[in-house]
Amino acid sequence: MKFKYLFATLCFALFTVSCSTDDNNDTPITNDVEGLLKVQDIVNSTHTIELFNTIGNFKTGYNNVIIRIKDNTTNNYIKNATLSWIPMMQMPSMQHSCPKSEITKTEGKETIYEGFVIYQMTNLDGYGWSLTVNYAIDGSDYTASDDVVVLQSEKHNTISFKGSDDNQYIIALIAPNDPKIAINNLKLGLFKMENMMTFPVVEDYTIALDPRMPSMGNHSSPNNTDLSYNNEDQMYYGDLSLTMTGYWVLNLKLINTLNEVIKGEDVTETYEKSSLYLELEF
Incomplete structure (x- = not known):
């Protein structure tokens, strides 16, 4: 009887250890693009480049883009690739690109890469832009290209302008994405x-800020701060105080490293808006 009891106990223990080991080897299935919306696919003979963001389309201004590469034969997603891209606007007599970042692997994700593109303009029908993605996998180089639709944003969230130094600049609103009655x-x-x-990114300038609400007597708000350059992500940060919805x-005023204003003016009782400005509504 003791032997039978010992044998049963040993079998139960082995079964428990076996189950526990199997559980530890199971890799949870995760969806790297959960919560994102697909913008479109760019397809060549070997791969499909899947483009995602949070709204499901491209608009003028700042666009954060999530990318996956799918093997057309196996339907598996590529975990290790090196990517770059070329957005291009075709105009009647010329073509040009736009500000863009490098494409990097998304931290903590196995199959997705990301970067940003800032479309400074578009045609009325949304057409005119193309996107070429160049990438390398295991020492082999590939390219995929297609037209992309870029819609006009409802608000003035990017501006292209010539400064008093005769240089052409682009400023784009990146955040806040969800403005609140608070210091944003x-x-x-x-x-x-x-x-x-x-x-290229412009370093170490200052962007002076004066938010106004035209429908409410063009009043401003307290506790705003001008924007300064951040070396880590090469963007400009400041405090935006929003005291009510609308x-x-x-x-804005753009000020160079010599403290010279190269675009923009102070808002006064007779001069209600700077020539350099962005818009938001919430």
């Missing part, structure tokens, strides 16, 4: 057009 973290991107294809104009 304001994040802007500032870029200079060196040529039709190159738009339509706001973010009046």
Whole structure:
């Protein structure tokens, strides 16, 4: 009887250890693009480049883009690739690109990569832009390209302009995405057009901020701070105080490293808006 009891106990223990070991080897199935919406696919003979973001389309201004690469034969997603891209706007007499980031692997995700593109303009029908993705997998180079639709944003969230220094600049609103009645973290991107294809980040300037509410006597708000350059992500940050819901104009002045104003003006009783401004409404 003792032997039978010992044998049963041993079998139960072995079964328990076996089950526990199997459970530890199970890898949870995760969806790397959960909560995102697909914008479109760009397909070549070997792969499908899947493009995602949070709204399901591209618009003028700042666009954060999530990318997956699917093998057309196996339907598996590529975990290790090196990518770059070229957004291109075709105009009647010329073509040009726009500010963009490098594409990097998303931290903590196995199959997705990300970067941003800032479309500074679009056609009325949304067409005119194309996107080429160049990528390398296991030492082999590939490319995929297609037209993309870029819709016009409802608000003035990016501006392209010439400064008093004769340089062409682009400013884009990046955050807040969900403005609140509070002091919001304001994040802007500032870029200079060196040529039709190159738009480097502008470092160490200052962007002066004066938010106004035109429908309410053009009043401002307290506790705003001008934007300064952040070396880590190469963006500009400041405090934006929003005291009520509605339509706001973010009046700006761009100031270079010599403390010279190269675009924008102070808002006064007779001059209600700077020539350099962005918009938001919430």
